[in-house]
Amino acid sequence: MLNFHTNARALYGASFAVFLLLSLIVAVGPAYWAQENNAPLPGSRELSEQEQLGQHIYISEGCVACHTQQVRPVPSDEVFGRPAVPADFARFKPKDAFVQAPSLLGSQRTGPDLTNIGKRQPSEIWQNMHLYNPRTVVPDSVMPSHPWLFKEVDTPRPGQTVVQLPEGFGPANGRAVVTTEQSEALVAYLLSLKQDPLPEGSAMGAKKGGAKADDKGGGDLGASVYATSCASCHQDKGQGMPGVFPPLVGDPVVIDEDPSDHIRIVLEGLQGKEINGVAYASPMTAFAAILDDKEIAAVVNHERTSWGNDAPTVTPADVAKIRATLDKK
Amino acid sequence: MTTEGIITAKGRVGPANRQLTVAKVAVSQGAGVDPRMTRIVLAYAAFATVWLVIGTLIGEFMGFALVWPEMAQVSWLSFGRLRPVHTNMVFWGWASLGMLGLGHYVVTVTSRVRLHSYALAWVALGLINLTVVVGTLFLLAGVNNGGQEYREYIWPAMLPFALALMLTGYNFYRTIESRQTDEIYISNWWILSAIIWTTVLATIAYLPGYQEGMGQTIIQGYYMHQGVGMWFTPMVLGMAYYLVPKLLNTPIYSYSLGALAFSTQLLFYTMIGTHHFIFSPVPWWLQTVAIVFSIGMVIPVVAGTANFALTARGKWSMIRKSYALPFLAAGIFYYCFVSLQGSLEALRTANLYWHFTNFTVGHSHFSMYGFITFMIWGGIYGMVPHMTGRNPRQLLVGVHFWLAFVGIGIYGVSLSIGGHLQGVSWIAGEAFMESVRMMAPFWLWRAVGGTLMFVSHLLFAYNFWHMLPKKQGEDAAAPAPDETGECEQVMDAAANVEVANA
Numbered sequence: 012m013l014n015f016h017t018n019a020r021a022l023y024g025a026s027f028a029v030f031l032l033l034s035l036i037v038a039v040g041p042a043y044w045a046q047e048n049n050a051p052l053p054g055s056r057e058l059s060e061q062e063q064l065g066q067h068i069y070i071s072e073g074c075v076a077c078h079t080q081q082v083r084p085v086p087s088d089e090v091f092g093r094p095a096v097p098a099d100f101a102r103f104k105p106k107d108a109f110v111q112a113p114s115l116l117g118s119q120r121t122g123p124d125l126t127n128i129g130k131r132q133p134s135e136i137w138q139n140m141h142l143y144n145p146r147t148v149v150p151d152s153v154m155p156s157h158p159w160l161f162k163e164v165d166t167p168r169p170g171q172t173v174v175q176l177p178e179g180f181g182p183a184n185g186r187a188v189v190t191t192e193q194s195e196a197l198v199a200y201l202l203s204l205k206q207d208p209l210p211e212g213s214a215m216g217a218k219k220g221g222a223k224a225d226d227k228g229g230g231d232l233g234a235s236v237y238a239t240s241c242a243s244c245h246q247d248k249g250q251g252m253p254g255v256f257p258p259l260v261g262d263p264v265v266i267d268e269d270p271s272d273h274i275r276i277v278l279e280g281l282q283g284k285e286i287n288g289v290a291y292a293s294p295m296t297a298f299a300a301i302l303d304d305k306e307i308a309a310v311v312n313h314e315r316t317s318w319g320n321d322a323p324t325v326t327p328a329d330v331a332k333i334r335a336t337l338d339k340k
Numbered sequence: 341m342t343t344e345g346i347i348t349a350k351g352r353v354g355p356a357n358r359q360l361t362v363a364k365v366a367v368s369q370g371a372g373v374d375p376r377m378t379r380i381v382l383a384y385a386a387f388a389t390v391w392l393v394i395g396t397l398i399g400e401f402m403g404f405a406l407v408w409p410e411m412a413q414v415s416w417l418s419f420g421r422l423r424p425v426h427t428n429m430v431f432w433g434w435a436s437l438g439m440l441g442l443g444h445y446v447v448t449v450t451s452r453v454r455l456h457s458y459a460l461a462w463v464a465l466g467l468i469n470l471t472v473v474v475g476t477l478f479l480l481a482g483v484n485n486g487g488q489e490y491r492e493y494i495w496p497a498m499l500p501f502a503l504a505l506m507l508t509g510y511n512f513y514r515t516i517e518s519r520q521t522d523e524i525y526i527s528n529w530w531i532l533s534a535i536i537w538t539t540v541l542a543t544i545a546y547l548p549g550y551q552e553g554m555g556q557t558i559i560q561g562y563y564m565h566q567g568v569g570m571w572f573t574p575m576v577l578g579m580a581y582y583l584v585p586k587l588l589n590t591p592i593y594s595y596s597l598g599a600l601a602f603s604t605q606l607l608f609y610t611m612i613g614t615h616h617f618i619f620s621p622v623p624w625w626l627q628t629v630a631i632v633f634s635i636g637m638v639i640p641v642v643a644g645t646a647n648f649a650l651t652a653r654g655k656w657s658m659i660r661k662s663y664a665l666p667f668l669a670a671g672i673f674y675y676c677f678v679s680l681q682g683s684l685e686a687l688r689t690a691n692l693y694w695h696f697t698n699f700t701v702g703h704s705h706f707s708m709y710g711f712i713t714f715m716i717w718g719g720i721y722g723m724v725p726h727m728t729g730r731n732p733r734q735l736l737v738g739v740h741f742w743l744a745f746v747g748i749g750i751y752g753v754s755l756s757i758g759g760h761l762q763g764v765s766w767i768a769g770e771a772f773m774e775s776v777r778m779m780a781p782f783w784l785w786r787a788v789g790g791t792l793m794f795v796s797h798l799l800f801a802y803n804f805w806h807m808l809p810k811k812q813g814e815d816a817a818a819p820a821p822d823e824t825g826e827c828e829q830v831m832d833a834a835a836n837v838e839v840a841n842a
Contacts (some may be wrong), residue, residue, distance in 0.1 A: 026532075070487045120766075
């Protein structure tokens with residue numbers, strides 16, 4: 012009989028063998044099985060070359076230290092999208108022989124989950140400002156600025172994209188900030204982050220019936236949806252950002268007696284519109300697939316009755332009516 | 341199993357009159373400590389201390405970055421790049437070198453032989469330093485291993501570390517094989533096994549072939565968890581099984597309990613890595629296995645803690661008379677606390693609140709700092725004076741202890757409360773930014789706690805320097821016998837009995 016107390020070979024041999032065996036059972040085996048059963052979703056695509064570079068920069072800069080890319084099947088994660096499935100990660104491959112497959116699920120949410128950031132915040136203009144200095148668009152953000160991804164120039168050449176910075180955020184020397192190959196790649200990657208639809212009939216595919224929305228009363232819900240989905244551009248008090256994101260205070264559509272256009276814009280999104288003589292280039296998200304009728308009615312009402320606005324309110328049925336006309340188009 | 345055979349203390353320990361600081365047990369240079377061994381332990385501890393100071397300076401900087409985000413405007417000082425620099429430097433530079441240096445001493449002294457090869461020990465030290473330097477430079481330049489926590493060093497940077505482990509494992513094995521004792525002392529079960537396990541772990545973590553898509557996440561959970569629990573935990577526990585009985589001058593309470601803790605650690609801990617991915621798309625059954633075994637971890641933790649506590653039974657008053665014991669006591673307290681906290685965090689209900697929040701940052705600092713770092717300090721204060729015959733200034737050891745102890749308390753409690761409130765905010769469906777605004781005061785408190793911790797590291801570095809042997813000609817450091825003579829006798833008696841099972 013082996014005596015572990017006196018036989019070094021037996022003791023350490025057993026210690027090695029048991030650990031190796033358990034490791035094979037609990038890690039290597041399941042990992043191998045997971046890799047073998049690793050088909051991407053049918054609706055998904057490979058990242059473009061630029062998006063791959065962007066993903067690499069995302070990893071280089073350690074974005075994963077504060078941002079997850081995994082939506083859990085729990086109510087508090089519904090705001091970020093549908094629950095993640097293994098197939099969502101099937102395209103994660105090693106970059107080269109020195110770097111392993113990216114680990115982007117993350118373990119911290121000091122910042123929000125980015126699984127659907129391309130859907131939630133599709134504006135390149137916003138993304139550039141936010142990367143250059145997050146506090147340009149989110150005053151209380153604690154994310155680091157990333158000025159090294161951009162370039163300062165005296166006079167932007169035609170074709171260069173200038174980052175639109177509010178007063179006090181640009182370089183002290185008054186030079187302009189333009190995008191670079193790196194910032195463009197990172198933004199392209201962020202905009203590519205959109206969950207692919209699950210195949211018809213899959214168990215996880217059914218949309219959960221807005222449990223969160225049902226818990227809440229109307230006014231509170233409107234403020235909450237506004238803070239989550241609108242405030243990053245239109246800002247906390249609907250004041251917008253001059254020349255970049257239109258204000259909602261006193262906006263002709265928002266205070267119009269007829270709410271149809273207001274509802275339609277929230278459902279469909281908008282881009283390139285001229286409001287009060289200012290053309291706004293930044294695209295607005297279409298919320299038809301993100302928010303349900305109740306949430307949209309609540310946020311529309313919040314916008315129509317806050318910050319001095321005083322326009323007639325709407326009901327979820329009004330939203331449903333307009334949604335139906337869009338579906339027919 | 342032999343637990344008898346230890347010589348008991350001669351009478352009471354300690355001075356008659358109380359002063360600001362309690363007189364500590366002073367030791368003279370232990371006869372029979374090989375100067376070659378002393379040099380190795382000191383070199384490992386010195387480099388460890390350098391990495392501790394640099395690594396926690398970086399941590400301190402990051403703590404402030406969350407309070408003043410505009411602090412860093414250059415790429416290599418940004419939070420995202422520095423975070424892995426901080427974690428890897430304190431893991432592989434500070435804690436690993438500290439533990440391995442002390443491990444060399446424990447393995448030889450409990451085996452009652454000289455180290456198999458001194459040269460190998462020096463080579464291993466060089467290799468680990470190489471890993472930390474190269475890995476850090478790569479990370480600062482933005483080159484990392486796919487953003488995988490604690491495995492951010494790319495494999496060419498991590499390779500020297502793995503080689504160092506193998507060399508050290510071989511060196512320890514040959515040393516233990518040639519031991520002059522009949523049995524392999526329990527410390528060496530833990531220490532050499534930790535090296536074996538971590539070598540296997542690093543190999544599995546870096547081998548390709550099963551690490552794409554979800555496979556990679558499964559390996560990541562396995563790796564990031566064992567990297568802590570099958571490396572740092574068994575190394576410092578092994579050290580404690582030598583040091584606690586020695587400093588208390590009493591045999592370990594139960595040798596069998598130590599062996600039980602060892603085998604349950606191996607059987608249970610290996611299975612629980614996936615508990616870092618609860619609710620993730622990792623197979624549900626694997627998550628459940630991890631949760632079940634996480635609860636099973638109560639057995640080795642309670643067995644280990646009880647063993648140390650029962651060893652100290654009736655001797656608690658000795659804690660204040662020792663440089664090292666307060667650190668070891670704090671470390672063992674945190675071992676128990678943080679392990680049970682970890683088991684709790686694995687439960688799905690608790691995970692719902694705490695996962696992704698700053699609660700886990702608090703937890704990881706309770707474990708790597710409250711437990712591991714305090715144990716290493718206990719080891720250094722407990723063993724180094726014995727080798728060099730030079731004691732640190734006791735007031736400064738006390739200040740070090742209290743700054744670090746209060747610091748980690750403020751740090752951990754503020755992040756635990758803040759983290760829990762983050763979870764509550766998310767579950768309540770508030771806008772995400774609410775959870776960021778809400779954290780501001782807690783991050784400020786974290787920076788305050790972190791500052792106390794960092795200042796304590798500077799004191800520790802000074803204390804360590806003060807324990808180094810004096811150059812020839814200035815050797816007037818031996819404490820006056822009338823101050824501590826009685827204590828010295830006790831320690832000498834203990835020094836003659838190196839291990840409980842001798």
